[in-house]
Amino acid sequence: MKYFDWLPADAAHIVFVLFLSFLIGLEREERKASNERFAFGGVRTYPLIGLLGYAIAALSGGNLLAQMLGFAVLAGFLMMAYWHKLTSSGYSGVTSEMSGLTTYLMGALVYREMFWLATALTVSSILLLELKAQLENLAKRIEATDILTFATFLLLSAVILPLLPNEQLTQFQINPFKTWLVVVAVSAVSYGSYVLQRVTKGQGGLLLSALVGGAYSSTVTTVVLARRSRQDEQAHLYSGGVLIASGVMYLRVAVLLALFNHDLMDLLALPFVALGCVAMLIGWLWSRRGDEGTARDMAPFEPKNPLEISAALLFALLFVGMLVATQLVSRHLGVAGVYTLATLMGVIDVDPFIMGMTQSASTITPLPVAGTAIIVAAASNNMVKGIYAFVLSSRKAGMESMCFLFGLAACGLLLLFFLR
Structure with a gap:
């Protein structure tokens, strides 16, 4: 006083x-x-x-x-x-x-x-x-599911996380605390996008859905946009939205690298941010080109809640599986095996593999190898999304989306020359 x-x-x-x-x-x-x-x-x-x-x-x-x-x-x-x-x-x-x-x-x-x-x-x-x-x-606008979702996040982060031992276990050096911390961080990033989608659903149009959906899952967003492109003739709009969603993926990966491995962040964050921003800019400019058809109102799509216990446990299992697989591949198959695994995981789910690299880089996996594997996984994921878009979209939108995503994958692979 x-x-x-x-x-x-x-x-x-x-x-x-x-x-x-x-x-x-x-x-x-x-x-x-x-x-x-x-x-x-x-x-x-x-x-x-x-x-x-x-x-x-x-x-x-x-x-x-x-x-x-x-x-x-x-x-x-x-x-x-x-x-x-x-x-x-x-x-x-x-x-x-x-x-x-x-x-x-x-x-x-x-x-x-x-x-x-x-x-x-x-x-x-x-x-x-x-x-x-x-x-x-x-209180009237908040649904019961939103309250349950937030309680789930508190369970994951404030109840389960502090109880886990922060030490290396088993011959594969699995740290339960760090493993679950990765689960919480990835879920939180996805949950932020999920909340934005819930708040802005029905508003902002297709490009906002592509932008927010890319932070949640660029693969899911690509599939949804590809299917809806069959409903009208706005090929430029949908293919541009697909490219925007994949550009956001690179920004999302850069954020996760910054959270969990500063060495990988120094190696990849700047080129990933640049590549993501360029892809988003091109996607936005392409989407503004005129089409013959008239865009229809796009019904909002509801992604799966990333904070469901089942989703968190599945990601934890995939993450631990990636840590074990990476160690086994590194020991028995060498660098070529790690790159092959990166290509395969790009087809399935890139997040567990990338987060596994953040934990094994500089210890089990040399830093340049880990950085290369992440680039390969992201490029592989873009190529798979391009195939999804070509198969599921209207003919014109599918061809444009595939060309964009294959081009984005090629630009991503060009980053390999800067790691040597």
């Missing part, structure tokens, strides 16, 4: 209590003035409650039992006020009474010189009270 050095300590505390409790009372007074229903307290009642909390703490010398008894007596009084409100108006809101208890605790916290906590408690209470309409509207 250096701002009140000219006052005695207790006087400064009382001024602080009055200030904070008056803010709560002022908010309640305004709410009461705009509402004809019975409301408890205002600009006088709440400061008195705050002073009561401070006085009981001071008289008891900070004894917790006395403060708890005071809290219980106040709670009983507020219960009577709440009962009166129910009988007189039938309104069952309890926020004013809870604010009274909060104000009492704030007074006790100021006595203990927990000024930051007392201020944070007061500000949080005022925000919760003042933003009532906005918070209630938000």
Whole structure:
């Protein structure tokens, strides 16, 4: 309380209590003035409650039992006020009474010189009270599945992760903590895209769906766009969207490399970001070319929730499998075996392989070999997506998409000359 050095300590505390409790009372007074229903307290009642909390703490010398008894007596009084409100108006809101208890605790916290906590408690209470309409509207927009999804993320990151041992196990040097950390990070990146898709669904058009979907899964986005290109004649629009989604893939990989292996990041992040941005720019410019047909409204597609426990466990198994396979291939088949594995994983799922490389680079796999394998896997993945687009799209959109993705794969492979 250096701002009140000219006052005695207790006087400064009382001024602080009055200030904070008056803010709560002022908010309640305004709410009461705009509402004809019975409301408890205002600009006088709440400061008195705050002073009561401070006085009981001071008289008891900070004894917790006395403060708890005071809290219980106040709670009983507020219960009577709440009962009166129910009988007189039938309104069952309890926020004013809870604010009274909060104000009492704030007074006790100021006595203990927990000024930051007392201020944070007061500000949080005022925000919760003042933003009532906005918070209630938000609650109406949030679905039960979204709450379950966020709880799943907390389970993955805050419950399971700290329990895992952070040490190398088995002959393959598997670290359970780092393995699950990779699962959480990849799931979080995909979940960010998933949330954006949920928020923007039906808005922003096809290109925004391609941009956001590429951060989730460029392969899934390519398949969805390819199938929908059969519904109209907007070949340039759909093939440009496919290229944008694959460009975002390179940005996504650069982010994951930055999180888990700085050596690989220094080697690949800059060329991957440049390649991704160029692909996105070309895709956007190509999509703006005129087509004969008229674009239809594209119904939003719902990707699988990346934070489902089954999806997380599957990725963990694939990641561990890639670590084991990479070690076995490196020992028995050498560099050529690693590159072959990279090509095959580009056909199946590139994320577990790339994340496996981040863990084995510079230890089991030489850094240039790991960087080359990631480039090969990304190029292989682009070529497979090009085949998907050619098979599933309309004829013109499929040919354009395949040419773009094969070209992107070739540009990616050109990066190999800079690693030598």
